[in-house]
Amino acid sequence: xxxxxxLVSGDPISxxxxxxxxxxxxxxxxxxxxxxxxVRVGYTGRVNRTDVLPVVVVYPEGIVYGPVSPETGATIxxxxxxxxxxxxxxxxxxxxxxxxxxxxxxxxDTLYAQKRxxxxxxxxxxxxSIDEYIAYDGxxxxxxxxxxxxxxxxxxxxxxxxxxxxxxxxxxxxxxxxFVAQQPESPRYIVCNADESEPGTFKDRLIVEGDxxxxxxxxxxxxxxxxxxxxxIYIRGEYAMxxxxxxxxxxxxxxxxxxxxxxxxTSFSFHVHVHAGAxxxxxxxxxxxxxxxxGERGIPRIRPPYPTVYxxxxxxxVVNNVETLANIAPIILNxxxxxxxxxxxxxxGTKVYTMLxxxxxxGLVEAPMGTTLREIIGIYGGGMKGGKAFKAAQTGGSSGxxxxxxxxxxxxxxxxMREKGVGLGSGALLVCDEDTDIVDLxxxxxxxxxxxxxxxxxxxxxxxxxxLEALDRLRKGMARRADLERLEEIATYVQQASFCGLGQAxxxxxxxxxxxxxxxxxxxxxx
Amino acid sequence: MKSLEELQKIKERALQRRKLSGEGSRARVVVAMGTCGIAxxxxxxxxxxxxxxxxxxxxxxxxxxxxxxxxxxxxPIVQIQVGESDMVTYGKIDVGRVPELxxxxxxxxxxxxxxxxxx
Numbered sequence: 020x021x022x023x024x025x026l027v028s029g030d031p032i033s034x035x036x037x038x039x040x041x042x043x044x045x046x047x048x049x050x051x052x053x054x055x056x057x058v059r060v061g062y063t064g065r066v067n068r069t070d071v072l073p074v075v076v077v078y079p080e081g082i083v084y085g086p087v088s089p090e091t092g093a094t095i096x097x098x099x100x101x102x103x104x105x106x107x108x109x110x111x112x113x114x115x116x117x118x119x120x121x122x123x124x125x126x127x128d129t130l131y132a133q134k135r136x137x138x139x140x141x142x143x144x145x146x147x148s149i150d151e152y153i154a155y156d157g158x159x160x161x162x163x164x165x166x167x168x169x170x171x172x173x174x175x176x177x178x179x180x181x182x183x184x185x186x187x188x189x190x191x192x193x194x195x196x197x198f199v200a201q202q203p204e205s206p207r208y209i210v211c212n213a214d215e216s217e218p219g220t221f222k223d224r225l226i227v228e229g230d231x232x233x234x235x236x237x238x239x240x241x242x243x244x245x246x247x248x249x250x251x252i253y254i255r256g257e258y259a260m261x262x263x264x265x266x267x268x269x270x271x272x273x274x275x276x277x278x279x280x281x282x283x284x285t286s287f288s289f290h291v292h293v294h295a296g297a298x299x300x301x302x303x304x305x306x307x308x309x310x311x312x313x314g315e316r317g318i319p320r321i322r323p324p325y326p327t328v329y330x331x332x333x334x335x336x337v338v339n340n341v342e343t344l345a346n347i348a349p350i351i352l353n354x355x356x357x358x359x360x361x362x363x364x365x366x367x368g369t370k371v372y373t374m375l376x377x378x379x380x381x382g383l384v385e386a387p388m389g390t391t392l393r394e395i396i397g398i399y400g401g402g403m404k405g406g407k408a409f410k411a412a413q414t415g416g417s418s419g420x421x422x423x424x425x426x427x428x429x430x431x432x433x434x435x436m437r438e439k440g441v442g443l444g445s446g447a448l449l450v451c452d453e454d455t456d457i458v459d460l461x462x463x464x465x466x467x468x469x470x471x472x473x474x475x476x477x478x479x480x481x482x483x484x485x486x487l488e489a490l491d492r493l494r495k496g497m498a499r500r501a502d503l504e505r506l507e508e509i510a511t512y513v514q515q516a517s518f519c520g521l522g523q524a525x526x527x528x529x530x531x532x533x534x535x536x537x538x539x540x541x542x543x544x545x546x
Numbered sequence: 547m548k549s550l551e552e553l554q555k556i557k558e559r560a561l562q563r564r565k566l567s568g569e570g571s572r573a574r575v576v577v578a579m580g581t582c583g584i585a586x587x588x589x590x591x592x593x594x595x596x597x598x599x600x601x602x603x604x605x606x607x608x609x610x611x612x613x614x615x616x617x618x619x620x621x622p623i624v625q626i627q628v629g630e631s632d633m634v635t636y637g638k639i640d641v642g643r644v645p646e647l648x649x650x651x652x653x654x655x656x657x658x659x660x661x662x663x664x665x
Contacts, residue, residue: 133616142578142615153553154560162550221582228580229613260581275556276547284548382582383616 022057023100024078024398027087029062033073037088038062041073044089048096058100071111078398081391081428084109133399134361136369137345138385141229146264149271152232158277160348161236164243165285173244173351174200180355181367182347186212186340187415187445189366189433195337198327200245202335209241209250210312210331210338214296214303216255217416218467219447222371223341225383227254227261230345231268235291237344239278240351241337242289250291251331253308256298265293300471304519305338307473318475319519342371342446362388366432370443376412376450377404389430392422396450407452411536415444417464418524421457423535441531457536458543461528462490468525479522482513486529493543500544507533565630573607573652576633578623580614586621587640594644595624599652607652620663626651637663 027033027042042060049055063076071085075095084095084106091109098106144151152158164173178193199207211234215223227234238250254262269291272278280288294312296302302311306320309331330336346368350358359367366388372395375381379401386395392412396402403409412422414431420441429439436443451460469483489506492498498506510526517523533540547553577583577592592611599607617623620637624647627633634657639647643661650658 138616141613142580144612145610146613147611148560150556150560150563153556154564156557158553159550159557162553166550225580225582225614225616229615260584282547283550283553380617380619382618382620383614385616 021059024059024061025095025100026061026063026076026078027092028072028074028085030072036073036086038073040089041075041087041092045075045092045096048093049100052096052101054096054100074111079386079390079394081394083111085111133385134369134387135385136349136361137226137233137342137371138229138383139349140233141226144230146229146231147267149232149268149275149277152230156352157232157348158236158272160351161239161243161277162283164240164351165283165287168351170200170244170246173240176351176355177244177347180350180358181365182343182350182358183366183368183433184340185342185346185370185446187217187418187442189443192339192343195327195339196241196245198325199247199335199337202328204335205246206249206334207245207247208331208334208336209238209245209247210305210309210326210336211238211250211252211341211344212303212305212308212338213252213254213258213261213341214308215258215341215445216296216298216300216303217418217445217447219373219375219413219449220416220445221373222383222446224255224258224261225373226341226345226371227258228264231261231264232272233345233348234265234341235268235272235278237339237347238291239282239289240347241339241344243287245335245337247337248288248290250289251312252291252293253302253312254293254295256296258295262293262295269293299473300467301473301519301521304521307519308338309336318473319521340445363430363432363435365434370431370446372446372448374400374448374450376448377407377452377455378402378450379404388432389435391428391430392448393427395431395448400450403450403452405452407454409450410453410455411451411457411460413449413451413460413464413528414447415442416447416449417467418520418527419444419447419449420527421460421531421535425535440534457532457539458490458494461532462487462494464528465490465525468521472521472525476516476518476522478513478516479518479525482509482517482522483525485509486513486526490529493540496543496545498544499546500541503540503544571606571608573626573628574633575607575609575652576625576627577609577611578613578615578621578625579611582614582618583621583623588622590641591622591624591639591644594641595648598644598648602648602653604652617663623663626657628652628655635663636661 027038046060049058074083074085075087076083095106098104140155174196182192183189213223299317301307302317304319307317311317326336326338362368369385369387372384384399409424413419422441433443465487469487472479472483474480510529514523514526577588579588622639624636624639625633647658
């Protein structure tokens with residue numbers, strides 16, 4: 020199991036200053052401590068400050084040391100890697116590491132240890148066997164809550180865990196539950212948003228397919244906390260297998276009285292139903308989802324009132340994402356403090372990412388909040404495909420922001436990303452290499468939104484069509500500077516005036532594209 | 547289900563079953579069958595494993611499925627555990643690789659290193 024990666028700068032200057040000897044000394048020291056199977060050593064490329072060369076970068080922490088001689092290299096191994104203490108006097112700012120993502124020399128078949136909370140059981144247990152879920156502590160959180168905790172205590176635990184919604188917006192889950200619990204009206208409902216229609220995102224599908232009971236247990240705990248006895252899973256229509264697995268899981272849980280009436284002999288009852296969507300992107304928006312669930316046309320509702328007050332069938336409703344709900348049982352079982360110890364102060368816990376595009380290894384990754392994009396791509400993704408240079412990444416699916424190389428070292432959590440004007444979103448990481456054309460990328464994304472616009476409000480319905488037309492002209496070299504200015508203006512209006520998240524997100528690829536890659540847009544102009 | 551004790555009993559029984567000795571089996575073969583696995587041909591791999599075992603009249607091997615383990619790049623993924631040794635993960639196991647895999651690891655007891663995905 021690889022736990023750390025150590026990179027020694029291998030540029031000509033570093034090599035002339037003895038980087039090779041440093042690397043050899045590090046390897047020898049690792050062998051001395053028996054760490055050679057746990058720590059991988061490689062060379063990194065360019066570094067943007069020469070006075071501290073050669074540098075040594077230790078991942079996953081991303082700590083940079085420099086300049087490192089063979090002797091101090093050995094100290095880094097004995098102190099940092101063996102004893103877990105930073106070597107303070109050798110530390111240099113992490114910004115020293117360059118904006119290049121390096122292929123770490125990690126062999127394609129070697130994988131990095133991940134921090135797994137949500138995906139702990141996925142890929143280990145048989146999703147069709149409730150016994151296997153129980154074997155790995157399944158339903159013990161529900162049992163603990165029902166036998167030894169009041170609903171208020173469950174609510175407080177989730178609140179103090181600091182869990183934020185994993186669907187993209189990052190709203191504090193405990194607060195949302197409190198709003199519902201405080202409502203005088205009943206019945207109340209728990210709705211699991213498994214619509215996952217964001218292109219490039221497939222984490223929820225794989226969570227449901229790999230560990231369906233984790234979602235069900237999370238829903239039952241939410242129901243207990245807010246006083247709901249019925250839950251609905253709104254699942255994307257295309258997810259036929261996930262739906263089948265869920266229905267199978269619900270039946271199995273009811274047979275063991277872990278769902279249904281008077282669960283485990285207590286007075287708490289909770290029933291779960293599965294409802295498949297019909298393939299509209301907008302139904303991932305929670306109020307459109309609720310309309311669709313009620314059999315109405317899938318268009319968003321005016322907010323406020325929010326679903327916590329006026330939700331499913333006009334009653335107080337918790338709408339949570341699959342990944343959010345899968346976090347609940349571990350939090351109840353291990354406590355809020357355990358959860359807060361993972362990730363960052365402002366965004367505790369882990370995040371599940373789906374990585375795709377021009378990375379060596381695409382797939383599903385779970386990492387602590389605050390892991391940087393550079394680490395995710397470099398370590399878990401095995402670097403860029405074919406050793407090409409990183410150009411941009413889009414986080415959070417089509418509605419996400421385009422992130423340039425300058426922001427590779429921003430810790431990925433809700434708060435830090437927001438400060439930089441970019442979003443974490445649902446966790447899709449679309450990685451683009453140097454060959455990607457940003458204008459084409461924006462065109463494809465806006466085309467998607469134009470198709471999916473539900474037509475309720477004018478800025479989105481008309482604006483997405485106009486933006487697409489303008490981008491098409493630009494792409495074909497027919498646009499003038501005034502057209503580009505007009506495009507930017509329309510994009511701003513659409514973002515500000517649209518009714519729901521779909522229209523507000525549609526211009527984001529254009530606006531962030533222009534913010535970071537303006538020259539590429541301008542190079543297509545006629546004048 | 548009336549109490550936590552009952553849940554605990556199911557847990558212990560299930561854990562016991564996961565130990566191969568508990569079932570008198572010599573090996574466990576797990577095929578990752580999330581949609582990513584199935585799209586890469588996991589169903590064919592599963593069928594090939596079952597018929598390969600049948601043709602060799604091997605009956606003391608447990609064949610089960612699991613979800614996505616996150617390595618979509620390496621699908622179809624097959625994990626094999628022989629006796630009490632560690633589970634070994636193999637990547638890109640298409641139908642053509644099944645006979646050699648069963649022959650080497652399940653029958654011969656030696657992991658087939660060339661297809662192994664190291665952790």
